[in-house]
Amino acid sequence: MYKSLIRPALFRFDPEKIHYFTFDFLKKFCRIPGAISFLKSKFQLNDPRLEREVFGLKFRNPVGLAAGFDKDAKLFKELSALGFGFIEVGTVTPKPQPGNEKKRIFRLKADQAIINRMGFNNEGVEAMVKRLKNNKDVLIGGNIGKNKVTPNDKAADDYLFSFEALFDHVNYFVVNVSSPNTPNLRELQDKEPLKKLLNILQERNLTKQKPKPILLKIAPDLTDEQLMDIIEIVEETRIAGLIATNTTISREGLKSEKKDETGGLSGKPLTRRSTEVIRFLSEKSGNAFPIIGVGGIHSAEDAIEKLEAGASLVQLYTGFIYEGPALIKQINEKILEKGM
Numbered sequence: 001m002y003k004s005l006i007r008p009a010l011f012r013f014d015p016e017k018i019h020y021f022t023f024d025f026l027k028k029f030c031r032i033p034g035a036i037s038f039l040k041s042k043f044q045l046n047d048p049r050l051e052r053e054v055f056g057l058k059f060r061n062p063v064g065l066a067a068g069f070d071k072d073a074k075l076f077k078e079l080s081a082l083g084f085g086f087i088e089v090g091t092v093t094p095k096p097q098p099g100n101e102k103k104r105i106f107r108l109k110a111d112q113a114i115i116n117r118m119g120f121n122n123e124g125v126e127a128m129v130k131r132l133k134n135n136k137d138v139l140i141g142g143n144i145g146k147n148k149v150t151p152n153d154k155a156a157d158d159y160l161f162s163f164e165a166l167f168d169h170v171n172y173f174v175v176n177v178s179s180p181n182t183p184n185l186r187e188l189q190d191k192e193p194l195k196k197l198l199n200i201l202q203e204r205n206l207t208k209q210k211p212k213p214i215l216l217k218i219a220p221d222l223t224d225e226q227l228m229d230i231i232e233i234v235e236e237t238r239i240a241g242l243i244a245t246n247t248t249i250s251r252e253g254l255k256s257e258k259k260d261e262t263g264g265l266s267g268k269p270l271t272r273r274s275t276e277v278i279r280f281l282s283e284k285s286g287n288a289f290p291i292i293g294v295g296g297i298h299s300a301e302d303a304i305e306k307l308e309a310g311a312s313l314v315q316l317y318t319g320f321i322y323e324g325p326a327l328i329k330q331i332n333e334k335i336l337e338k339g340m
Contacts, residue, residue: 002323002324002325002326003323003324006324007322007324010022011107011109014103014105015105015106015107015114016102016103016104016105019105023074023075026075026078026079027074027075027078030077030078030081036077036078036081039078039081039082040081040083043081043082043083043325043326043328043329044081044082044083044329045061045083045329045332045333045336046060047061047332047336049336050062050085050332050335050336052085052312052313054241054290054312054313055172055213055215055240055241055290056213056240057139057171057172057213059085059086059139059313060085060139061083061084061085061332061335062085062307062312062313062314062332062335063083063084063085063303063313063314063315063316063328063331063332064084064085064086064087064088064141064292064313064314064315064316065079065084065086065087065088065315065316065317065320066088066294066315066316066317067088067089067090067091067141067143067174067176067217068090068091068116068118068143068317069317069320070087070089071089071090071091071092071121071122072089072092072122072123072127072128072131073089073090073128073131073132073140074131076089076131076132076135076138076140077135077138080138082325082328083325083328083329083332084328085139085313086138086139086140086141086171086313087138087139087140087141088140088141088142088143088174088315089128089132089140089141089142089143089170090122090128090142090143090144090145090174090176091120091122091143091144091145091176091179092122092124092125092128092142092143092144092145092162092166093120093122093124093125093144093145093146093147093158093162094124094125094146094147094158094161094162094165095124095147096122096123096124096127097119097120097121097122097124097147097148098121099118099119099120099121099122100117100118100119100121100181104116104117104118104119104263105117105118106258106261106263107258108254108256108258108259108265108267109256110255110256111254111255111256111259111267111268111269112267112268112269112298112318112322113254113256113265113266113267113268113269113270113318114265114266114267114318114321115258115259115261115262115263115264115265115266116181116247116263116264116266117180117181117261117262117263117264118181118263119148119181119182120145120147120148120179120181120182125144125161125162125165125166126165128142128166129165129166129169132166132169132170133169135169139171140169140170140171141170141171141172141173141174141215142162142166142169142170142172142173142174143173143174143176143217144158144159144162144163144166144173144174144175144176145158145159145162145176145177145179145182145185146158146159146182146185148182148183152184152185152187152188152193155188155197156196156197156200156201159175159197159200159201160200160201160204163201163204163205164204167208167212170212171212171213172212172213172214172215172240173201173212173213173214173215174214174215174216174217174243175197175198175201175214175215175216175217175239176217176246177189177194177197177216177217178217178218178219178245178246179246179247179264180219180246180247180249180263180264181263181264186219189218189219189222189226191229191232191233194216194233195233195236195237198214198216198233198237198239199237201214202214202237202238202239213239213240213241214239214240215239215240215241215242215243215292216230216233216234216239216241216242216243217242217243217244217245217246218230218242218243218244218245218246218277219245219246219247219248220244220245220246220247220248220250220270220273220274220277220295221248221249221250222277224280227277227280227281227284228284230242230281231281231284231285231288234285234288234289235285235288239289240289240290241289241290241291241292241312242281242289242290242291242292243291243292243294243315244274244277244278244281244291244292244293244294244295244311245270245273245274245277245294245295246264246295247263247264247265247266247270248264248265248266248269248270248273249264249265250265250269250273251265252269253269254269266295266296266317266318267296267298267318267319267322268296268298268318268319268322269296270295270296271295271296271297271298271302272296273295273296274293274294274295274296274306275293275295275296275305275306275309278291278293278306278309278310278311279309279310281310282309282310282311283310287310290312290313291310291311291312292311292312292313292314292315293306293307293309293310293311293313293314293315294314294315294316294317296318296319297314297315297316297319297327297331298318298319298322298323298327299319299323299327299330300327300330300331300333300334301334302319303331303334303335304331304334304335304338304340307335307340314331316328
């Protein structure tokens with residue numbers, strides 16, 4: 001029903017406008033008595049065999065929602081009812097910012113992909129904290145970034161600010177230095193700046209009574225040499241793991257007319273590369289740390305490939321938009337079928 005009726009209707013409208021429309025609709029729908037229970041009965045698959053313990057946290061299933069969908073933690077409860085095992089909110093910055101000029105999201109239907117150049121548009125970390133204070137049972141990851149106006153040599157201050165603000169309200173943190181849509185942000189992926197940033201966060205983290213897992217989200221465009229540096233950095237800084245991968249700046253093999261739009265590409269064209277990165281990191285590190293696999297998961301088989309390549313958990317974004325909420329349950333059913 002979603003792919004034959006709902007998606008064609010949604011795809012007739014501007015991607016960003018329809019995103020907020022569906023957010024508003026789902027929020028209002030879930031206020032109807034019994035609506036949350038209905039969604040859970042239709043989409044959730046509760047089975048103890050799906051539970052995973054990763055970096056000290058217990059996930060009810062290994063399928064999560066990637067950052068970027070619920071930027072301001074406005075819909076995490078409702079999205080959780082669709083069957084996700086965890087929700088990653090953000091990317092959030094210390095101060096509110098509007099992001100880049102519109103139009104900034106483009107569907108590439110022929111490629112089952114999306115290009116976005118949102119630019120960390122969000123209402124700021126304080127607004128997010130207010131919403132997360134009401135969370136009771138959804139496992140939440142907090143994806144943090146820097147404000148556009150903050151120079152790279154002051155970036156650590158931004159990450160620390162959001163880290164402190166969110167510490168009591170999220171289960172794990174993700175350091176986002178791999179978005180292509182904030183000027184010069186990816187320079188923080190270079191070995192020395194990245195090591196410095198992660199060490200600063202870890203030093204603060206270890207002053208806490210119960211430190212939280214810190215993960216790093218990396219781009220799919222890194223070379224093998226850079227990936228080896230990432231492995232070394234994870235080991236040296238002792239962060240909890242990696243998320244592989246963010247969007248790509250590559251446009252190889254695309255067919256759609258809008259392929260030359262500036263921004264990060266997500267969706268089906270990223271399937272193979274993100275899996276390659278996961279496999280490389282897993283094999284070269286000797287499975288030394290957990291990896292959350294994300295990028296081009298449009299089917300249960302895509303998710304299984306990432307798990308077999310070395311991912312401990314997976315996340316959806318563009319595949320969720322193209323395939324609908326049934327994809328979450330399909331992946332969990334396939335995991336059970338394979339006994340993984």
